[in-house]
Amino acid sequence: MTAGADLLADAFGRINEGTVSVVEGLSPADLSRRVAPGANTIGWLVWHLVRVQDNHVAEAAGTEEVWTSDGWYQRFNLPFSEQATGYGHSRDDVDTVHVTAELLTGYARAVGEVTLNYVRGLSDADLERVVDSSWDPPVTLAVRLVSVIADDLKHLGQAEYVRGLL
Numbered sequence: 001m002t003a004g005a006d007l008l009a010d011a012f013g014r015i016n017e018g019t020v021s022v023v024e025g026l027s028p029a030d031l032s033r034r035v036a037p038g039a040n041t042i043g044w045l046v047w048h049l050v051r052v053q054d055n056h057v058a059e060a061a062g063t064e065e066v067w068t069s070d071g072w073y074q075r076f077n078l079p080f081s082e083q084a085t086g087y088g089h090s091r092d093d094v095d096t097v098h099v100t101a102e103l104l105t106g107y108a109r110a111v112g113e114v115t116l117n118y119v120r121g122l123s124d125a126d127l128e129r130v131v132d133s134s135w136d137p138p139v140t141l142a143v144r145l146v147s148v149i150a151d152d153l154k155h156l157g158q159a160e161y162v163r164g165l166l
Contacts, residue, residue: 004142005122011149012119015053016112018156019046022163023101032098035165042159044097046104047076048086049155054111055085056148060131060141061118072107119145 023031023046031043040048051067058065067073073082079096086093127142139147 002124004127005119008119008145009116012115015152019108020105022159023104026101028098028100030166035162038091040094042162043099044094045155045159047097049152050108050111051085053115053148053152057115057118066110066114070110
């Protein structure tokens with residue numbers, strides 16, 4: 001493993017641990033509770049951050065998302081398309097995410113395992129590969145993965161804050 005891959009694995013590992021710890025022991029009602037009108041719920045925040053990680057890592061790796069390949073889409077039974085990641089969701093959409101801690105942690109662990117296996121195998125040349133040339137400068141795989149980490153950490157922090165308010 002390269003230094004860059006090692007750092008990415010460490011960051012994703014921390015996210016994966018955090019997603020499990022933030023929901024463990026919470027009831028479905030806790031996971032669906034809004035602490036203020038229009039605030040996102042812990043259940044939605046964690047579902048969203050794991051979906052984004054799953055979606056972006058699968059795209060980068062050229063593989064199918066865990067969401068569909070392992071049947072999580074059916075297990076969650078949400079009223080969204082298979083491709084939905086939560087991006088652009090409305091308050092009403094957030095209200096439809098009713099889940100259990102066990103379901104969320106199962107999906108988070110599955111995505112976390114796939115993510116860590118992928119990033120641990122990356123070389124420096126892999127990390128320098130351009131994955132999106134529509135930006136100036138073009139986006140490399142390293143930059144894309146750091147972007148996913150940043151987004152996940154923001155949503156994880158929000159979920160931890162909401163949990164503290166419960």
